Amino acid sequence: MNPLEYVATIAPTISKALTNPAGFAGELAIRAIQKVFDVSSSEIPGVLEQATVNPEVRARILEAERLLKAEVMEHTRALRSLDIEEYKIQTAELANVRKMIMATHDRTSERLAYLAWGGLMIVTGILLWMGIPTDPTAVAIVTTIINQAFSLAKDSFAVFTGASPPSQSQPGKDHQNGRRK
Numbered sequence: 001m002n003p004l005e006y007v008a009t010i011a012p013t014i015s016k017a018l019t020n021p022a023g024f025a026g027e028l029a030i031r032a033i034q035k036v037f038d039v040s041s042s043e044i045p046g047v048l049e050q051a052t053v054n055p056e057v058r059a060r061i062l063e064a065e066r067l068l069k070a071e072v073m074e075h076t077r078a079l080r081s082l083d084i085e086e087y088k089i090q091t092a093e094l095a096n097v098r099k100m101i102m103a104t105h106d107r108t109s110e111r112l113a114y115l116a117w118g119g120l121m122i123v124t125g126i127l128l129w130m131g132i133p134t135d136p137t138a139v140a141i142v143t144t145i146i147n148q149a150f151s152l153a154k155d156s157f158a159v160f161t162g163a164s165p166p167s168q169s170q171p172g173k174d175h176q177n178g179r180r181k
Helices: 003-010 012-018 024-036 041-051 055-105 109-130 135-162
Strands: none
Touching: 003 024, 003 041, 003 055, 012 024, 012 055, 012 109, 024 041, 024 055, 041 055, 055 109
């Protein structure tokens, strides 16, 4: 039996990572084995061969497996926190844009939203009038155009709808009991 196939039966994460040693997981697996066995990367194939016959080596490979899983989880948590931070920044930027629009009473975002939605409708109407293409290249182009038009319309409308003042700020309304003054 191939040593890597045998290791797959006892330490599947290490085996899977070592099948692609150029990837980040492969690098982590190599570092975990080096740390546990105190060997260089050129000696790792010999360690894997010893795992087929030596129970002590198998136990240490399981230790390397646990170490690899812990490192992968640590990196996964770090990536998730980066995603959360990026979302917080985007949300703060959008909130700042909405505040600026409300403060200046600028109707540009509203006009852009209507233009973007109108453009999306025009593009969709033209495509339906001309017929849906069957050529793969034409389909890719049409799909790209529609996706871009929809994305622009969605983003501009989100800024516009988020920038509209909330219903609580209507003049002449008593907000304690919901009646007009």
